[in-house]
Amino acid sequence: MSELDPKFAREILKFGDGTFSACYNCGNCTAVCNLANNDNTFPRRLIRFSVLGLKDQIDASLDPWLCYYCGDCSTTCPRNANPGDLMMTLRRYLSSSYDWTGLARKFYTSKVFELTAIFILALFILLLFVFFHGPMTTELTPDGGVQLNTFAPWKTIEAGDWIMAGFLSFFLLSNIFNMYLKVIWRRKDLKIPVSLYFSELRHLIIHFFSQWRFSDCETNQDSFFTKVKNGEYTYWFVHFLLMSSYVLLFTMIVGFLYWFQTDEIHPWWHPQRLLGYYSTFGLLLGTIYFIVLRIKKQNEKSKNSHYTDWTFLTLLFLTTLTGILVHLFRIGGLPMATYYMYVLHLMILFPMLMIEVPFSKWSHLAYRPFAIYFSNVIMAAQQKTSQK
Amino acid sequence: MEQNMKNSSVKVADTLILGGGIAGLEAALNLANTGHQVVIVEKDLSIGGRMIHLSKVFPTLDCSACITTPKVSEASRHPGIHIQVNTGAKKLAFDAKGHWHVHVQTEPRFVNESLCTGCQDCERACPVVVKDEYQYNLVGRKVAYIPFSIASPRIAAIDIENCILCGACEKACVPGAIDFSQEPVQTEWIVKSVIIASGFTLFDPDQIERYGGGKFKNVVTAMQMERQLVPTRPFNTVLRPGDGKIPDKVAYVLCAGSRDGTVGNPICSQICCMYSIKQAQLILGALPMADVTVYYLHIRSFGKGFDEFYQQAKKMDVSFIKGKIGKISELENGDLMLRYEDIASGKIKEAKHDMVVLSVGILANRDIEKISGLENLELDPFHYLKQRQEMSNPFKTNLPGIFMAGTASGPMDIPDSILSAGAVSAMVTKYNKGFVESIINSLTISSWNE
Known part of the structure; x- marks a missing residue:
């Protein structure tokens, strides 16, 4: 079971600006992404994790590193939620979550x-x-x-x-x-x-x-x-x-x-x-x-x-x-x-x-x-x- | 009080309505029936607006033209209603006595309206074929043409931009109605009030590159599908335009051009879900063996009977899949591959369809902004007319004496458009009745926004 943490989005926003909470879950970003596949289905999954505050899932996810910021998701996002930028922010977040020194x-x-x-x-x-x-x-x-x-x-x-x-x-x-x-x-x-x-x-x-x-x-x-x-x-x-x-x-x-x-x-x-x-x-x-x-x-x-x-x-x-x-x-x-x-x-x-x-x-x-x-x-x- | 000059005249009426669609007609009939003198100014060749071109209305599946045409003919014959088609408003001016002076210009149709019988001899004689905009470019039409079979007035016109001036129509016309010497005619209407019922424009999906950018032949707009489903349809069945094949697997792509910030239209168009569900049912009636899939983000079946209508479509085996279509690619045989994330399973999927219908959204009709004298008209961020007090004083613009009806104020369906026309008729009746030249004028203006 995972714990929901609605405040976790604020924690992510410390690592970069973001409008990901505008997401209405249409899946456009994942469908236009050339790098996503059914083993690594991003970015929408990660947006969902971020909005809901599923910290454990984010920490265990490799998807942000598999994203190379082609940008198609951000240019076509109907909500201008900028999924590509969230992936970048999550890479910063993950870098610090791996680092045990703080x-x-x-x-x-x-x-x-x-x-x-x-x-x-x-x-x-x-x-x-x-x-x-x-x-x-x-x-x-x-x-x-x-x-x-x-x-x-x-x-x-x-x-x-x-x-x-x-x-x-x-x-x-x-x-x-x-x-x-x-x-x-x-x-x-x-x-x-x-x-x-x-x-x-x-x-x-x-x-x-x-x-x-x-x-x-x-x-x-x-x-x-x-x-x-x-x-x-x-x-x-x-x-x-x-x-x-x-x-x-x-x-x-x-x-x-x-x-x-x-x-x-x-x-x-x-x-x-x-x-x-x-x-x-x-x-x-x-x-x-x-x-x-x-x-x-x-x-x-x-x-x-x-x-x-x-x-x-x-x-x-x-x-x-x-x-x-x-x-x-x-x-x-x-x-x-x-x-x-x-x-x-x-x-x-x-x-x-x-x-x-x-x-x-x-x-x-x-x-x-x-x-x-x-x-x-x-x-x-x-x-x-x-x-x- | 008529002063006639060559090609220009000054006339007086109570209310002028910009737009002869269903909202404009409904308001005109309401007002004329209560004794007001009404003018309808329509930029198209026929009144009836969008509704006259539709097949059925949701959720009742009543015939759309059968609701529109009685109103159209009633308005055309009504002694209190004056209709000017092929006419656009150029300038509006507010005078010291509180009247609006509306300068309109009737473009020449190069056919004498009183002589033309609508026999279509000119149409048969004309050698030039161009795309038929009234059939949404699915088929062609002549350059000398009756706009469409149930047009009102049913009078021919000559599309002078594409005309080669061969004179064939002139020779064929028995009453001699063809008149190439016509010139634009100016009219100045002095009225107490104006209703803007200018309707909407359809979103052009060609700007969406990943849906083919208009290059895929078997990707059509919902309006093109609508035309294939009406009694006056261009083909005698539903078929895909690329090769004339009768489609087996039809896909509907919802929110194509609405709720999408990247195309500049972030709001919901309010009608696409329901018209797509309606068309899906009609397709199943026309092609019982076809599979219809609707790709949606959220089905907004908010009105009375709408959700039952949605459930009915599901029972008819229309598939509904949640997920925005990310990309469409065209295969060699003209079939189309749709790539999407199936939100229910979280998996990326590809589906093959032989015809794709883009459920395009609607946009504000921005022609209103081009009229001189309306620079101060307040618009909302999406370029629809702004209602100052939506709750207490609905359908009033910020300018005294100018009202709005139908989709000029925002996206809405047909019943709501008719409802708004009814409401605005009552408001205009009150305004016209209380209108006393120059005495009440200052009072009217100061109390306009209360």
Whole structure:
């Protein structure tokens, strides 16, 4: 049995604006949705849960993560109840319901809390550099670059990276485990053979790297080239570019800093520089593209921006920008500018990773593929039971 | 007191009624029978409005034309009623004595009304065929034509926009009634009161892309289905327009263009549920083997006998499924696939039908806003005329001496339209009787909104 809680709608509204209570249950949103099917029947079901306050059902639902905000539901909703935006709000709500520390909830519901946290973390980095930085030499390397590793030795930075990565993984993984408890473990009606967790694992990997589900938003019969020409893959492509750049850069910084942060200036075709350029290009293009979309508000999924969307995009953009400047100052032989920019770069990068990855917007990079994985596991299990 | 000039004249009456539909006719007859001089100004070629084109009325299944035509002919012959068809109001002005000066313009029909006998010789002679708007584009008509068989007045007209000026009708017309030299005629009516009975317009479903946007041949509007069910129907049976096949599985899509904020009409049209239930029953009468499914959001059978009528349709095996149709797609053979969420089971379903009827909603007739001098007329947010005091002083606009009847004030069914006409007749009688030039005038205006 579930308990009704009419006040629960107010709780959801803390995570975003919403007009979902206007819904008159016509089912139009579910019928026009290209991603919904009879195993995952959304968004109307979720609107109903939200209006009635069926908290347990919402907490156990994967549907918000399976929604990619194509926007058809919102543009055609006869009541202008904006189901797509509710799904977005529920993703914020779920992110904080998975987070056992309660920090995600704070970040999502209080601007002041989020900004303060950013400043404290930035200050922390600043103080670390003030007290522990290496010698600020103005002497240049033989090929005219700045001796960045004297100021900030990669070994020290890497140690910091590892500590940070440990924190991030611990929180993110424990949140994913919490998600697993909510969506599978606590459901009494499910009996899942262990083998399914392995056989369905491919979905996790495919969707983490490809985000191909975005392209399911378009179901018209046009040929692939017409779709490309009409820009139907543009959003997916830019998103993919941004995500792959991020993953690549994160791997290089955390795993291969000795190779990535060098004082030696490599020729332009060196893999270190090419990979770095690809990533900065992807991040720069991606953040600018999404910022412009959110300012223009022309397509449905960019119409409603939460303040956390803006913090995330701004931090990512500024990280990229300062990173590019560090690179330019370093090969341009400007020691002091390089050092200051490097500190600034880390002052933005560190809070962004610490806040966004486990507790805020960036966590969707884990929740989305895991949701697809879990939902495939559930579907496969249900298929097996129905066959018996 | 008539001053006749070339193509323009000034005339006097008690009340002018804009619109010769069932509400306008009912009000006109009530007023004329109590001794008022009434003018009906109708923009169409015939009076009778929408109702004269309908098959049956719900929930009694009485013949619609059989109720309308006696009123139409009574009004046409009544000594107290003057009817001007093919005429539109251009300007309204309020004078110092409290009269309304209504400037109307009669468009030329290029047929001499007193000579035409309605023999249809011109229609047979005319070589040009265009879509017949009175059959809702299901079939064609000639350019020289009698609007429809029970039109009143039953006089030919020439649709000059599509005319090729070949002169065939002129040669065929025995009484010589064809007159291409006609020009617009202006009339200025000086009246005490005006009733706006301008009716409604039908929602155009072509703007709903996901229902085919007007491109699917076997998706019709409810009015097109209605025409297929009347005695004066264009085909002699019910068939789908795409290929002339007699349909086996007909779907009704309710709330197509009403209760929908995305198409700018968030309110209920009040009639679609019931006319769809009525048509479903009539289809089962015409095609006993057909399956009819009605996809609804909420069946609003609120009137007397309405719910019994709904239950009767269910007993006749009309299927009712709760769920808004999200998408319609056309198959190669012209059949249609309807995708919806079945609210009862919470499952997404697809159903194949060979004909789909969109139960389109109704919208306010916004032609009223184009009349000069009515800029201050108050409208509600949905562009219907606003009733200042719906309870204490119904059917009065904010302008002194201007009343409203029928769907000009909002969506309503036929009995309610007739009822409103009855009510407004009583109000206008009172207003006209108490009207004394210039003495009462200031009093009338100040007491108008009390």
